[in-house]
Amino acid sequence: MAISFALSEDETMIRNEAEKFSKSLYDDARKFEKEGVPASLYGNYKELGFLNLDWPVELGGQGLPFFVKTVVLEQLSRGCVSTLLSMDRAGFSLYPLLALKHAGAAPLLARFKQAADGFEPAVFVDTDEQIKLEKGVLSGVIHYLPSHKPSLLIVLQGRRVFCIEDGIASTPVLPCALHAAGACEVKINGKPVIVEELSEESYRKMIASMRLYMASCMLGVAAASYQYALGYTKERITFGKKVAHHQAIAFILADMSIAIEATRASIWKGAYELSKGDGFSAGSQALLQAQECSSFVTVYGVQLLGGHGYVSDYPVEKWMREARTLPTLLGGKDAAQLDLERTIRDWGFA
Template structure:
């Protein structure tokens, strides 16, 4: 179901409509096959890039779309309503462009941003490690300073688009403690950089998630973004935006589950009536709709604060928490609406429920979001 949207300009409405058309044409017809067979959708990201949908929130001077974040997130929601794995990868790409855009030197931006935002490449984000997920300050991947650059040794985990992305934001240790982490922009063909086999995930099967292994990999000094020791500041500033991306993706997934449930309830009959005409089930659908609308309003509030230059870190955590918890509840209820049929792979709601779970985990678990929110309140 197309969602009526309050958008700032006619251009924004046209962009949303373009995103819907592309999603319906390039994503909707092939999503079931790729997710079932766990195959990468070759050509999909090129299609999105050619349409300018991979770099919407960045300035036009660097090849971006120059769109407000509230518009970008609604495009992301439209993509997610057709294919969550692709939408997550688009969000991660936007996240991976943030460090260079926000902290890179003029020379670095001129050199790399046009290609990163031009639509022909995709990026990945390498913050987590096998033993350092929520505790980002516990990173052990090490960058040792050498002549003209750094030698990187260690492993990074849970990399969306790992092994396929064209560039990687790497956060590695250059010193001691939380002030001893630095950020690097690493090209995919770096000697000494290899990737493990894709993780066997519960959902989001079409886009791989892998571990990266750095074995004395050389990274030139001019590929360090920001100052030495500024890595965590860079990582956390990007995560606020990334959390909004995941909130939008979760909302799109929840909307898709709601639409499937409503359509099914209009077709399935029991006791001589459509099941939507039974109050017990109709109220379940009403609660699902309320959860989706609330999630959308929450991420839009945070996005508008971001666009206005206001502090939005707490609101980003609220949006991520509310939207992903809503997605888990809505997709679970969608399976319930379908009854036994919903527990089979004959219907998409089974996949939606599996996909929703990870959204409560990545970009900071929802327990971490509660910690962030409570710390803001304590101030």
């Protein structure tokens, strides 16, 4: 029988490594949020092999299926998703570049391979076409990008991809969460090095990877919040019994566990479909699911801790802010929803 949810031995080993690393991220999360991610951590991340897990072998990657990356992303996001986004900048920005056919992509990709200091790629999904290309000049404003100072900016407008290096001016801003990843407003005014219209197939593959990536991050944040709230409510006593043993609370915990299980299954299915050729629909679905799950779980994560949940001595408020911030990236859930609505024809509605 082929239906199986088993991780292979290698996959389990990688997951366990990620879990270990994630614990160290968790311990220092608040510090990283305040002071930024130390340079040494980038080295660790690379050495542990997390950065290039699913990169093609030609790029110096390990060529593993994207599925493994989703498993790692979930684990690391449990520790600190904003530190993860900082460490994995190149990892995330690679998906659009891999989709390009343009001759200019090769030298850019070469820089990913080196991933030297100061190389800070960033991706912005411009669903509302607020960035304009006129007479060869790209201009517009991005209100928030989780980056300190992007050195390469990849703007996606539907199937159109712009890569720009010169003419991007960034100013720091303060976002709701993800502080360790950096945060800036970007003013664009310059000539893009690459303008390309992706084929439908390339677009679907790229978007599937990116949405599954973000969904895995949301899942990790939700799972962290659930685990913490579960532990807390199993310890604390109110009205003569453990908080978790009041049925009103127990049912919320049960619903959290269901939401997380459902989301993980949805992401895994997306990664599976991607490996079989087309994860666009399942990947977009997973993003919607992850967004719904993480907003429900993290808000209740705070609720179950009561007043403690609201203060930064406890981690749950951070996860709630993160779960609100993550879905605004990549065009938000609206982009995934609209893409799926356009896919309805493929489901037999035409």
